[in-house]
Amino acid sequence: MKKTIITLLAIMLAAALGVCLAEETDLLAQIQERGYIIIATEGDWAPYTYHDENNVLMGYDVEIGQAIADALGVEASFQETDWDSILAGVEGGRFDIACNGVSYTAEREEKYNFSTPYLYTPSVLVTREDNESIQKVEDLAGKKTANTISSIYAGLAEEYGAEVVGVNTLADTIQQVIQGRVDATINAKVSIEDYLKEHPDAPIKIVQYLEGDINVFPVQKTARTDTLLAAVNDALQAMRDDGRLAELSMKYFGADLTNPD
Numbered sequence: 001m002k003k004t005i006i007t008l009l010a011i012m013l014a015a016a017l018g019v020c021l022a023e024e025t026d027l028l029a030q031i032q033e034r035g036y037i038i039i040a041t042e043g044d045w046a047p048y049t050y051h052d053e054n055n056v057l058m059g060y061d062v063e064i065g066q067a068i069a070d071a072l073g074v075e076a077s078f079q080e081t082d083w084d085s086i087l088a089g090v091e092g093g094r095f096d097i098a099c100n101g102v103s104y105t106a107e108r109e110e111k112y113n114f115s116t117p118y119l120y121t122p123s124v125l126v127t128r129e130d131n132e133s134i135q136k137v138e139d140l141a142g143k144k145t146a147n148t149i150s151s152i153y154a155g156l157a158e159e160y161g162a163e164v165v166g167v168n169t170l171a172d173t174i175q176q177v178i179q180g181r182v183d184a185t186i187n188a189k190v191s192i193e194d195y196l197k198e199h200p201d202a203p204i205k206i207v208q209y210l211e212g213d214i215n216v217f218p219v220q221k222t223a224r225t226d227t228l229l230a231a232v233n234d235a236l237q238a239m240r241d242d243g244r245l246a247e248l249s250m251k252y253f254g255a256d257l258t259n260p261d
Contacts, residue, residue, distance in 0.1 A: 028227040036075040039065045040095035043080035044169045046194045047252040048101040060252040065099035071235035082168050083148040103152045103213040112218035115232045119215035122189045129203040136208050143183040146176035153186040190253050
């Protein structure tokens with residue numbers, strides 16, 4: 001009898017421990033228990049994420065991040081940081097998710113789990129208005145470009161032989177081009193167009209339209225994010241089904257960029 005009781009107690013303890021461990025490792029459960037989801041974003045890359053004239057954080061990714069939080073039944077806690085810290089923070093577990101126009105690449109998929117795609121955007125090659133030496137990406141060989149170092153745009157410029165000068169924001173990037181410190185930049189078409197809308201006299205020009213990017217939301221690459229990722233995908237699908245995703249795209253980009261075609 002004594003051995004039976006000890007055995008039963010051991011089984012109950014193991015079961016309880018298993019439940020506790022499961023709760024500790026399931027990120028969605030942790031988020032819902034704490035009552036908020038930690039979202040990494042730059043806050044300085046319009047129209048994805050930026051501050052309006054009243055210094056209110058807004059943008060396409062900001063509104064989607066808020067909608068995801070609403071779908072999870074929690075608050076959205078946006079943590080603003082520079083681009084190079086965003087993915088590292090997700091990988092290390094500092095942030096639950098990143099909402100910052102992150103593009104899919106096979107290399108990134110080795111480090112992060114991704115949501116389903118939610119935006120498809122082309123990129124562009126930009127030079128100073130009076131620059132005639134660069135007409136296409138092949139002309140970047142031996143030239144300098146400005147980009148955040150870990151961005152896909154920096155990687156693409158390097159593939160074509162450019163030396164990448166690291167910057168932190170889109171505004172810094174454009175200033176590097178205007179001041180002649182670099183020869184060009186590769187960046188998101190929608191961001192360059194938004195910049196030109198706000199600065200119509202900026203002496204820059206788009207010289208080439210490039211292949212489109214697939215935007216996704218990254219989370220930590222571990223089984224503990226499986227339920228979170230499923231919930232995020234459900235939220236995105238609901239927004240796609242009821243038209244909110246397309247409406248936000250029209251609001252911020254002036255076109256529906258939520259489908260691959």
